[in-house]
Amino acid sequence: MSRRRNRRGKQAAWNALGLAVFVVMVFPVFWMISTAFKSDAQIVSITPTWFPLHPTLAHFSAAIHKPFFWQDVENSLIIVSVTVAISIVLAFLAAVALARYRFSGRTLFVVLVIGIQMLPQAGLIIPLYVVLARYHQTNVLSGVVITYMTFVLPFCVWTLRGFLLGIPKELEEAAMVDGSTRLGVFIKILLPLMGPGLVATSVFAFITSWNEYIFARVLLNDQSKQTITVWLSYFLGTSRHTDWGALMAASTLTAIPVVIFFLLVQRRIAFGLTAGAVRG
Amino acid sequence: MPSDSSTTAAAGTLLGTSRRRRRLWSSLARASTPYALIVPVVAVIGVILGYPLVWLVKLSTEQYGLFELIKHHGPSIGLANYRSVLHDQIFWHTLLRTVVFTAANVFFTIVLGMLIALLLTRVSTWVRVLLTSGLVLVWSMPVVVAVEVWNWMTNYQNGVLNYVLTELHLGNYFQHDWYGSTTSQLSMVTLLIVWGALPFVVITLYAGLAQVPHDLVEAAEVDGAAPWRVFRDITLPIIRPILLILTSLSIIWDFGVFTQPYLLIGQAKMTPGNFLMSIYLFEEGYFKSDYGRGAAISLLMLLLVAVLSVIYVRKMVRIGVAE
Numbered sequence: 335m336s337r338r339r340n341r342r343g344k345q346a347a348w349n350a351l352g353l354a355v356f357v358v359m360v361f362p363v364f365w366m367i368s369t370a371f372k373s374d375a376q377i378v379s380i381t382p383t384w385f386p387l388h389p390t391l392a393h394f395s396a397a398i399h400k401p402f403f404w405q406d407v408e409n410s411l412i413i414v415s416v417t418v419a420i421s422i423v424l425a426f427l428a429a430v431a432l433a434r435y436r437f438s439g440r441t442l443f444v445v446l447v448i449g450i451q452m453l454p455q456a457g458l459i460i461p462l463y464v465v466l467a468r469y470h471q472t473n474v475l476s477g478v479v480i481t482y483m484t485f486v487l488p489f490c491v492w493t494l495r496g497f498l499l500g501i502p503k504e505l506e507e508a509a510m511v512d513g514s515t516r517l518g519v520f521i522k523i524l525l526p527l528m529g530p531g532l533v534a535t536s537v538f539a540f541i542t543s544w545n546e547y548i549f550a551r552v553l554l555n556d557q558s559k560q561t562i563t564v565w566l567s568y569f570l571g572t573s574r575h576t577d578w579g580a581l582m583a584a585s586t587l588t589a590i591p592v593v594i595f596f597l598l599v600q601r602r603i604a605f606g607l608t609a610g611a612v613r614g
Numbered sequence: 615m616p617s618d619s620s621t622t623a624a625a626g627t628l629l630g631t632s633r634r635r636r637r638l639w640s641s642l643a644r645a646s647t648p649y650a651l652i653v654p655v656v657a658v659i660g661v662i663l664g665y666p667l668v669w670l671v672k673l674s675t676e677q678y679g680l681f682e683l684i685k686h687h688g689p690s691i692g693l694a695n696y697r698s699v700l701h702d703q704i705f706w707h708t709l710l711r712t713v714v715f716t717a718a719n720v721f722f723t724i725v726l727g728m729l730i731a732l733l734l735t736r737v738s739t740w741v742r743v744l745l746t747s748g749l750v751l752v753w754s755m756p757v758v759v760a761v762e763v764w765n766w767m768t769n770y771q772n773g774v775l776n777y778v779l780t781e782l783h784l785g786n787y788f789q790h791d792w793y794g795s796t797t798s799q800l801s802m803v804t805l806l807i808v809w810g811a812l813p814f815v816v817i818t819l820y821a822g823l824a825q826v827p828h829d830l831v832e833a834a835e836v837d838g839a840a841p842w843r844v845f846r847d848i849t850l851p852i853i854r855p856i857l858l859i860l861t862s863l864s865i866i867w868d869f870g871v872f873t874q875p876y877l878l879i880g881q882a883k884m885t886p887g888n889f890l891m892s893i894y895l896f897e898e899g900y901f902k903s904d905y906g907r908g909a910a911i912s913l914l915m916l917l918l919v920a921v922l923s924v925i926y927v928r929k930m931v932r933i934g935v936a937e
Contacts, residue, residue, distance in 0.1 A: 454870025
């Protein structure tokens with residue numbers, strides 16, 4: 335009896351600890367959303383209000399009516415969509431090569447794809463900036479697309495390769511025996527099966543590009559051409575009295591599409607970077 | 615008659631060669647398919663990354679400022695940029711600071727990540743589901759958004775952190791300025807980075823822990839092995855490969871981190887006294903428009919990271935080549 339109670343007590347203690355970790359980890363997110371809905375009086379008060387019982391949408395409306403908010407959201411959307419669209423098509427071809435063929439130079443290509451993803455972005459800003467300036471690609475969205483492809487492209491190759499490996503080769507071989515051409519196999523078998531993988535990879539590429547900051551910060555000068563992350567980063571420091579409510583509302587709005595997308599694909603994609611290692 | 619047979623023979627060889635040729639063609643096509651498939655990616659990477667990297671090397675040996683940027687041409691000055699950087703006290707101090715900073719970040723990320731992952735194996739299912747969902751939510755936060763939230767929470771006037779610490783009687787933090795000293799500034803950055811990195815580390819490690827055979831752990835516990843010994847002798851050897859990969863990834867990421875320190879400490883408070891490597895590079899190269907010298911710093915930094923990445927890249931390449 336006492337032993338069982340002891341075990342139950344232990345379990346309760348572990349659960350309590352788990353809940354404490356949950357509270358600490360999630361608190362910043364909660365605080366962002368909670369602040370976004372509070373009145374200004376509640377926000378500046380020394381004693382914080384934990385739950386806004388009379389939520390206001392004033393900060394959201396203030397945030398979206400700030401200059402260039404929609405313009406910069408649009409810029410982000412354009413940059414990200416173009417980057418992902420081009421990358422996913424090119425990367426898919428290369429992923430097929432990696433997952434389905436053995437060829438000399440394959441190892442070198444794998445090194446390239448993995449190595450590039452490890453380059454710190456800060457280390458690339460000077461050469462990218464100077465070269466893009468040379469071809470008048472600074473302060474235009476296309477220049478940013480080019481820089482985003484430096485990390486999105488290898489990421490897509492590597493992730494799609496993982497998805498392709500999950501599709502049994504036998505399906506394609508059987509179709510070949512039945513007289514399909516390689517192209518036919520590609521279109522009729524591989525592409526439909528790769529649907530979920532293509533979507534998940536695109537979504538994840540979308541998220542990483544949407545979140546990117548440093549390249550956009552360096553390349554885009556006009557406020558009307560910036561991305562939403564750069565817009566958000568300039569929110570502070572424009573005046574002495576920060577409008578915390580509006581800042582948190584804008585932060586919430588910036589995070590929402592990312593959070594939704596991320597929740598959809600996290601399970602499928604999360605292990606790309608450590609794949610293999612997890613499996614041993 | 616013989617002529618007839620010879621024509622047949624000739625026709626035969628002709629047919630044979632054409633078939634052979636066709637076979638040769640198809641095998642050639644087969645062999646070239648993978649190359650045709652990777653050519654677009656290789657070409658694009660060559661243009662958008664390879665070409666700039668060649669430029670980087672060239673730039674690092676040139677006097678290249680705003681004037682040269684407009685002229686598209688800079689005079690060569692040999693290794694003067696490198697000499698200038700390597701004789702710069704700030705460079706060495708920054709390097710040392712970045713190494714210590716990286717070590718602290720990686721240490722906290724991995725140790726806390728391991729502890730939380732182990733905790734996940736102990737809690738009831740509903741707590742586990744709740745905690746994992748919370749972690750995924752944190753994981754999905756864009757970095758710039760997280761920085762703004764941190765700015766707000768640690769704000770000296772009415773930040774919630776000061777209030778909570780004071781209420782918990784951990785000292786008087788009324789209007790405490792967390793960005794007053796370098797150590798405090800960088801600690802805040804570390805807090806932010808570890809918070810942001812934990813979800814990935816915990817969830818990956820937890821997936822690894824699932825592979826630890828249950829009966830083995832139970833047998834050891836029945837034999838009276840202390841929890842620490844069970845961890846060291848059973849759990850650790852199994853998850854070591856994952857731990858190794860996570861550690862090297864964290865080292866690479868934390869060494870090159872830019873957005874969090876740059877935005878949390880703020881451009882206005884950036885001084886040579888609190889530079890991290892990527893910020894030193896940004897301020898010296900981009901902000902001061904001294905692209906030649908910035909290129910030299912970039913190259914040194916990329917080389918350092920390349921050395922740091924060797925373990926990770928080798929491991930991943932082995933996996934990638936095997937499959």
